[in-house]
Amino acid sequence: xxxxxxxxxxxxxxxxxxxxxxxxxxxxxxxxxxxxxxxxxxxxxxxxxxxxxxxxxxxxxxxxxxxxxxxxxxxxxxxxxxxxxxxxxxxxxxxxxxxxxxxxxxxxxxxxxxxxxxxxxxxxxxxxxxxxx
Numbered sequence: 287x288x289x290x291x292x293x294x295x296x297x298x299x300x301x302x303x304x305x306x307x308x309x310x311x312x313x314x315x316x317x318x319x320x321x322x323x324x325x326x327x328x329x330x331x332x333x334x335x336x337x338x339x340x341x342x343x344x345x346x347x348x349x350x351x352x353x354x355x356x357x358x359x360x361x362x363x364x365x366x367x368x369x370x371x372x373x374x375x376x377x378x379x380x381x382x383x384x385x386x387x388x389x390x391x392x393x394x395x396x397x398x399x400x401x402x403x404x405x406x407x408x409x410x411x412x413x414x415x416x417x418x419x
Contacts, residue, residue, distance in 0.1 A: 312324045319384070320333070320334060320359060320382075329347030329348035332349055334388040344395065349419065350377070353407070353411065355410055361382065362380075362403075363380065379398050381395075381398060381403065381406060
């Protein structure tokens with residue numbers, strides 16, 4: 287049964303990818319549950335796909351870099367200003383646990399300091415670089 291669920295999840299992700307790519311939307315798959323998408327904005331947002339194939343926003347636009355390393359996802363975001371434009375002068379940094387079900391709003395991630403982000407990234411990811419978008 288779990289094998290069928292896995293195949294259905296992959297099929298759904300492939301179908302979603304094809305639908306998104308056929309329009310003006312972009313999508314970057316991180317793993318089975320996380321992907322970056324321009325689903326309802328012009329800029330990439332981090333989305334979570336739960337076991338029931340329901341999508342949830344985890345971090346709204348504008349994500350400019352990411353890296354999946356072990357059980358963590360490292361995200362750099364340029365938050366939107368009051369006019370809805372990305373503010374590239376004050377990036378925000380996030381480290382997400384890839385094992386958490388982010389469909390629960392109470393578990394949404396919060397930004398951390400740049401120094402803590404870089405220190406953890408260096409320590410945990412053995413010099414791997416963020417993937418720019």
